Amino acid sequence: MERTEELFEKIERYLDKTLSEEVTIAFEKEMSTNPELKLEVDKHRELHNVLSNKDVLDFKEKLQKIGEEVKKEKLEETKTSFFPYLKIAASVVILIGAGTLLWNTFNSSNDFSNLYTSYYELYPVEDVTRGDVLDQLDIVMKNYAQGNHDKVITELEENASLVSSEQLELYLGNSYLQVGKEKKALLQFEKINDNSQYYEDANWYQALTYLKLGETNTSLEILERIIRFDGIYKEKAIQLKEDLE
Amino acid sequence: MSINEERKILEGIAAGDAKVIKSFYKDNYNYIKGYILKNSGDDVDVEDVFQDAMIVIYQKLKSGTLEMNVSIRTYLYAVCKNIWRSRLRKNKKIIIDNDAIEANEEIEASIAEEIENKEREHVYRKYFLKLSDTCKDLLNLVFDGNSMKEIANITGYSEGYTRKKKFECKKSLLEKIEKDPMYKELKITSLKE
Numbered sequence: 001m002e003r004t005e006e007l008f009e010k011i012e013r014y015l016d017k018t019l020s021e022e023v024t025i026a027f028e029k030e031m032s033t034n035p036e037l038k039l040e041v042d043k044h045r046e047l048h049n050v051l052s053n054k055d056v057l058d059f060k061e062k063l064q065k066i067g068e069e070v071k072k073e074k075l076e077e078t079k080t081s082f083f084p085y086l087k088i089a090a091s092v093v094i095l096i097g098a099g100t101l102l103w104n105t106f107n108s109s110n111d112f113s114n115l116y117t118s119y120y121e122l123y124p125v126e127d128v129t130r131g132d133v134l135d136q137l138d139i140v141m142k143n144y145a146q147g148n149h150d151k152v153i154t155e156l157e158e159n160a161s162l163v164s165s166e167q168l169e170l171y172l173g174n175s176y177l178q179v180g181k182e183k184k185a186l187l188q189f190e191k192i193n194d195n196s197q198y199y200e201d202a203n204w205y206q207a208l209t210y211l212k213l214g215e216t217n218t219s220l221e222i223l224e225r226i227i228r229f230d231g232i233y234k235e236k237a238i239q240l241k242e243d244l245e
Numbered sequence: 246m247s248i249n250e251e252r253k254i255l256e257g258i259a260a261g262d263a264k265v266i267k268s269f270y271k272d273n274y275n276y277i278k279g280y281i282l283k284n285s286g287d288d289v290d291v292e293d294v295f296q297d298a299m300i301v302i303y304q305k306l307k308s309g310t311l312e313m314n315v316s317i318r319t320y321l322y323a324v325c326k327n328i329w330r331s332r333l334r335k336n337k338k339i340i341i342d343n344d345a346i347e348a349n350e351e352i353e354a355s356i357a358e359e360i361e362n363k364e365r366e367h368v369y370r371k372y373f374l375k376l377s378d379t380c381k382d383l384l385n386l387v388f389d390g391n392s393m394k395e396i397a398n399i400t401g402y403s404e405g406y407t408r409k410k411k412f413e414c415k416k417s418l419l420e421k422i423e424k425d426p427m428y429k430e431l432k433i434t435s436l437k438e
Contacts, residue, residue: 003419005412016390043419050369052388059261059303060370063296066267070274124282145283 001036011044075239116212119240123174123201137162141171149175166191166198173205182209200226204233207240216244254317258299259306266299273318277325285333294332297367298324301359327360335427368428372421380414387411 001007013019014027031038051057125145136155140162143151152175156163163172173188186209192202203226210219223244226237257265277298278291286294301324305311313320373381386396393411397404422428 003416005408008412008415009408012387046365047369047415047419047422048388050366051373051384052390054385054389055307056300056304057370057373060296060300061374062261062263062266063270063299064374066263066270067292067296070267070271121282124285124287 001040003040007040008044011041014041015045015048112211112214112216115240115243116208119211119236120177120208122178123170123205144171144175147178149178153179153181166196166202170198170201170205173202173209177205177209177212182213185209200229200231200233203229204237207237211240211244220244251317255306255311255313258303269317270295270299273321276322280326281329284329286329290329290332293367293371294325294328297328297363300367300370301328301363304363323356324360327356328364331357331360331364332427364427368422368425372418372425375421376414376418379410380417383407383411384414384418387415 010027014024019027031041125141136159140152140155153172156172163169169188169191173185176182176185176188186206189202189206189209192198203222207219207222207226210222220241223237223241226233227241254265254269258269274295277295281291281294298321302311302321383396383400386399393404393408397407400407402410
């Protein structure tokens with residue numbers, strides 16, 4: 001059914017009860033034989049009912065505003081808890097002077113570790129259980145969700161055939177990250193190629209893994225790729241890139 | 246939390262007190278976040294669920310139908326959990342971490358049905374608030390029951406333009422709502438004239 005100005009006007013006048021009695025009866029008759037029209041009228045009625053409650057709408061707007069404020073404050077806290085480390089590291093380097101490259105590297109990796117912690121979130125559990133391996137995978141995913149990453153790794157390493165999807169590569173990679181096996185994590189993420197729907201996820205976790213390893217140049221290169229990709233990680237990538245620079 | 250503190254939070258939410266709401270928001274957001282992220286959700290889902298749960302509580306407080314046999318926090322968790330479970334079911338995803346959130350069977354059952362009825366409302370509001378300011382202002386005047394002539398007087402637009410703009414805004418809103426996968430899963434219920 002085509003939506004037109006005239007149709008909307010008629011529906012609104014019907015709901016407002018400002019149509020003449022004759023037109024109202026005809027319209028109701030039409031609705032009784034035309035379910036599409038009836039559905040359209042129902043939608044308009046519900047839309048009006050819900051949205052005329054201004055009080056609840058205002059409350060929702062208030063919540064959105066508060067949500068934004070809380071997010072912003074959290075980001076600020078992350079930044080302020082990160083930058084003092086940088087400042088301290090810089091002061092130490094100046095004081096000790098040249099020949100303290102080792103020191104500097106050590107401190108920097110500490111800073112990167114903080115930055116990594118503030119950006120890293122475990123890849124969330126989704127429905128990956130399929131077919132006759134359901135039980136076995138189910139157990140792996142339960143362990144993953146409960147943070148038993150050692151068990152996830154043991155199970156998936158012993159039964160390599162279980163890692164049958166790119167999503168599982170991501171889970172295994174995340175479990176490696178959780179137990180401090182960054183190089184192995186990278187190998188998992190690198191298996192996901194650019195045709196995959198998980199390519200962006202894989203890139204994001206690669207960038208974070210290099211960050212954790214203190215290889216910021218590689219991390220930055222990947223972040224730029226994510227930004228060009230223009231997907232769901234773009235904003236985070238821009239933010240992390242700014243923090244790194 | 247003492248009864249007094251509980252009461253202050255409830256009164257604050259009902260009155261729309263931004264300070265109380267913000268403090269409550271900060272105290273409980275991460276807990277809900279943990280549950281949703283563990284169960285196939287992302288940050289956007291967390292925000293949607295948390296805010297929609299707060300709206301359910303707000304509406305119940307305003308209508309005087311909130312019967313609290315448990316703490317406000319337990320109640321919020323139960324509402325969030327039910328909203329998220331309902332959305333997961335509709336997206337046909339499984340729930341791995343079934344008991345990760347504090348549960349209270351007594352309030353579970355009563356909440357579940359109510360959540361189902363509120364889901365459509367959340368979709369309507371979500372997309373309405375995403376419209377341009379012009380569309381929001383115009384449609385607010387329409388929903389307040391103003392005639393096209395009255396709206397034209399208030400906004401300074403011509404009556405013809407007001408009519409056309411109102412149609413475009415409403416059509417675009419309906420189209421956005423209909424595209425939401427949640428909306429497709431929901432049946433039109435409780436339609437009262």
